[in-house]
Amino acid sequence: MSGKRRRMSSIPGKGLDDDEDSQSATDASRRKRMKTDPADFIQQLYDLIRNHKKEDGSLLCDSFIRAPKRRQEPAYYEVVSNPIDLLKVQQKLKTDEYEDIDDFTSDIELMVNNAKAFYKRTSQEHKDANEIWELLQTSKTRLLDELRQEEEDAKPTKPVKTPGKPGRKPLTIKVEEPEESSEEESxxxxxxxxxxxxxxxxxxxxxxxxxxxxxxxxxxxxxxxxxxxxxxxxxxxxxxxxxxxxxxxxxxxxxxxxxxxxxxxxxxxxxxxxxxxxxxxxxxxxxxxxxxxxxxxxxxxxxxxxxxxxxxxxxxxxxxxxxxxxxxxxxxxxxx
Missing domain, CATH: 1.20.920.10 (Bromodomain-like)
Structure with a gap:
């Protein structure tokens, strides 16, 4: 596994301004893939954050697409020691750097905390940061619940039906699953x-x-x-x-x-x-x-x-x- 040590490189990601209609058309197939590939689950969460609009029609993430430039906002870098923005998150998605959902969540949390540390509590950026974090948490919970529900619905049920008297519905008897204790040895x-x-x-x-x-x-x-x-x-x-x-x-x-x-x-x-x-x-x-x-x-x-x-x-x-x-x-x- 030896070779040259990896160096930071600029790898272009896909365009940030994705078409919303094409996005909604792929949601169903993506949800199926989320069960087998965490990257698809993370991409779904990213897209929800990236495309969410506020009541005035503007994007919630506008202030987070790109971190302030050092020349234009040097004070930002006096407060924030580890800057990150959605462009950086997108690049990491593109290069499969996220091992799991927790890695992705940590980056979004860092982005949110950076904004809350620099911007005043009454500023729009501070409010948007809180809303992004809330959006991430609720979306993650909802998607996980949907996956669990799909798994439950997919489980086969094996009722045993016995014939009843004429004119009556057949009686359904539930088959009890064997206790786990009998399978512990194997x-x-x-x-x-x-x-x-x-x-x-x-x-x-x-x-x-x-x-x-x-x-x-x-x-x-x-x-x-x-x-x-x-x-x-x-x-x-x-x-x-x-x-x-x-x-x-x-x-x-x-x-x-x-x-x-x-x-x-x-x-x-x-x-x-x-x-x-x-x-x-x-x-x-x-x-x-x-x-x-x-x-x-x-x-x-x-x-x-x-x-x-x-x-x-x-x-x-x-x-x-x-x-x-x-x-x-x-x-x-x-x-x-």
Whole structure:
């Protein structure tokens, strides 16, 4: 995962003045994708903030599109040490820098707090900042509620009907779900198998030109040869470490493993140049990880009938891909 350290670059985003009609036409399809890709959820929140209008017809975010210029408003930079505006947020969206909703929320909160710190309480900018924050919170709650409701509606119900007397409606008997306690023994193994499925998906992931993506992520760079990597990356992690955690049953959920995989791709993007091949591969792998995780949880990523026993046997015998990755040796280990 070594390479040149990433430098700040100016990457143009899409135009801020999007057409509202086309935006509303894409809301339905975007909501479906939000379940599998957090980036779509974040984009939805951004668009709501960006397009919200006040009673007078003006955009609520007008004062937040671009931070004041240092030459025109030097006093702003005496108060605000970490300026951020919607253009910067848009750029981070464009380059997939937000790992989750909390990252995005933190940036909007910073933008709001900057405005409240500089502008007087009675100013329009201060009032707009409060309204933007309230809009974000209510919109986030509403969208999450909509997603939960869609998931509830999608759950199949299996009532058992028995024939009643002539002229009467059939009697419906609810089927009781088995108690969780009876499944506790196999729960840990189920999680491990799900993690193995996700690990397999990572090892099978390919680029648009059909290259496997995993090789640069198998082992961390040598600390002796690339000490600068460990000066830049605070939380180094590779596929060997993730494979070891699967083998040791360290993951309590699939989401926990996904977090490690996303940290791994984030590290690659942090250390390497945006135009480099490994940077592009990390972005591609990140999206595939999120999609596969969702497929596995929804039961859509399945090896097929009769394969569960084979998968379990392979995992228990140490012949899985995660076991192979866990057995890899670091370059520095050979030197020792």
């Amino acid at each position: 729960a840990d193994e189920d999680i491990s198998l799900q993690c193995e499925d996700l690990f397999t998906a990572v090892m099978q992931a390919t680029s648009e030109d059909n290259r496997t993506l995993f090789p640069p992520f198998q082992l961390l760079p040598s600390k002796k040869r690339y000490p600068e990597y460990y000066e830049v990356i605070e939380n180094p992690i590779d596929l060997k470490m993730i494979g070891t955690k699967i083998q040791q049953g360290k993951y309590s959920s699939l989401t926990e493993m996904e977090k490690d995989l996303l940290q791994m791709t984030k590290n690659a993007c942090t250390f390497n140049e945006p135009g480099s091949q490994i940077y592009k591969d990390a972005k591609s792998l990140r999206k595939q990880v999120q999609l596969k995780r969702a497929e596995i949880e929804q039961g859509k990523f399945s090896p097929g009938k009769g394969s569960d026993r084979i998968r379990t046997k392979r995992f228990r015998s140490g012949n899985s891909l995660s076991a192979a990755a866990a057995a890899l040796k670091y370059e520095d280990d050979d030197d020792d």
